[in-house]
Amino acid sequence: MKKKVLVLGAGLVGNAIAIDLAKTYNVTSADVRPEALGALAQHGIKTCQADLSDLDLLHALVQPFDLVVGAVPGFMGFQTARTVIEAGRNMVDISFFPEDPFLLDDLARHQNVTIVTDCGVAPGMGNIILGYHRPRMQVQSYECLVGGLPIVREWPYEYKAVFSPIDVIEEYTRPARYVQNGAIVVREALSDAELIHFPGVGTLESWNSDGLRTLIHTMQGIPDMIEKTLRYPGCIEYLRMLRDSGFFSKEEIDVNGMRVRPLDVTAQLLFPLWKLKPGEEEFTVMRIRVKGIEDGLSVTYEYNLLDRTDRATGTLSMARTTGYTCTAAVQLVLDGKFTRRGISPPEYLGEEEYNFKYIRDHLAARGVHYALTVKE
Numbered sequence: 383m384k385k386k387v388l389v390l391g392a393g394l395v396g397n398a399i400a401i402d403l404a405k406t407y408n409v410t411s412a413d414v415r416p417e418a419l420g421a422l423a424q425h426g427i428k429t430c431q432a433d434l435s436d437l438d439l440l441h442a443l444v445q446p447f448d449l450v451v452g453a454v455p456g457f458m459g460f461q462t463a464r465t466v467i468e469a470g471r472n473m474v475d476i477s478f479f480p481e482d483p484f485l486l487d488d489l490a491r492h493q494n495v496t497i498v499t500d501c502g503v504a505p506g507m508g509n510i511i512l513g514y515h516r517p518r519m520q521v522q523s524y525e526c527l528v529g530g531l532p533i534v535r536e537w538p539y540e541y542k543a544v545f546s547p548i549d550v551i552e553e554y555t556r557p558a559r560y561v562q563n564g565a566i567v568v569r570e571a572l573s574d575a576e577l578i579h580f581p582g583v584g585t586l587e588s589w590n591s592d593g594l595r596t597l598i599h600t601m602q603g604i605p606d607m608i609e610k611t612l613r614y615p616g617c618i619e620y621l622r623m624l625r626d627s628g629f630f631s632k633e634e635i636d637v638n639g640m641r642v643r644p645l646d647v648t649a650q651l652l653f654p655l656w657k658l659k660p661g662e663e664e665f666t667v668m669r670i671r672v673k674g675i676e677d678g679l680s681v682t683y684e685y686n687l688l689d690r691t692d693r694a695t696g697t698l699s700m701a702r703t704t705g706y707t708c709t710a711a712v713q714l715v716l717d718g719k720f721t722r723r724g725i726s727p728p729e730y731l732g733e734e735e736y737n738f739k740y741i742r743d744h745l746a747a748r749g750v751h752y753a754l755t756v757k758e
Contacts, residue, residue, distance in 0.1 A: 513732030529612025
């Protein structure tokens with residue numbers, strides 16, 4: 383009898399996850415939007431229209447399932463994960479909620495459940511890679527550069543949102559944390575811009591974003607760690623202008639006697655412009671460098687990813703690279719290969735060699751390849 387998986391959220395990434403898992407499991411997808419669920423029936427996926435912000439409903443909804451996948455927007459993620467834990471269900475989550483997931487660790491341990499958080503591309507695969515190398519070498523530095531971009535650069539934004547747009551804006555406003563010389567440094571988002579060339583892509587602009595997340599706490603002892611987001615050159619200036627002018631503010635202001643949040647107005651204006659047109663393609667680029675001492679020698683492991691929209695299926699690259707990392711973790715949990723109780727960020731998945739190889743092979747089988755170069 384096939385195991386039963388519930389995917390919460392039928393966005394671009396959530397749907398890719400559901401379709402991939404349906405090859406092996408009995409999958410149900412839940413979302414409040416019927417139009418988002420419409421494309422899944424042809425893949426043999428059951429659908430359930432439900433308001434996932436109704437936590438009592440959610441608690442009842444997850445009961446029949448062996449595992450739950452969280453693919454809701456970040457602002458819903460923490461409450462969703464807590465409800466799934468309270469219901470006693472295992473979970474793999476890609477919502478990237480801003481709260482510290484370890485706040486749920488005691489509850490998850492008490493409920494005897496396995497909860498894998500942040501299991502996408504970044505955070506996600508970068509954590510898995512560092513988690514693999516940390517026990518096998520003296521890591522001195524970790525750097526992750528990552529971005530998802532449209533192939534066609536369209537003025538003025540040269541960007542399209544392939545996951546929750548409200549989460550994209552969070553990247554532009556949330557203070558960025560990184561580790562330098564063993565100390566946590568906090569800078570504003572969009573700071574320390576650099577121009578970097580990537581083969582097959584060209585020159586991109588990198589800037590500080592708050593992508594290290596759990597690594598700051600789970601990888602203490604590594605002197606230098608940083609993640610930076612990649613965009614086409616020139617984007618930082620207009621993003622700073624919007625942010626510093628208050629367009630991303632959540633503080634209400636008075637407009638002709640009405641109280642409105644500037645962020646809500648900005649979202650209504652920008653999100654249609656950031657939506658991919660039918661047939662429009664995008665790509666994901668990532669470079670991870672893990673430097674340190676191994677067997678007495680200085681060594682650098684460099685992983686490079688360049689993934690594009692799958693033309694045969696229309697599956698977007700960001701959905702592939704994020705979603706298939708998630709589905710690999712789902713299979714490891716359901717197969718009993720990863721059974722750690724409590725909250726487990728992806729770096730814990732990468733510690734075991736079997737799991738690390740399984741995830742890379744799982745991705746490669748779906749055309750997502752991380753090219754490894756080792757430099758001494």
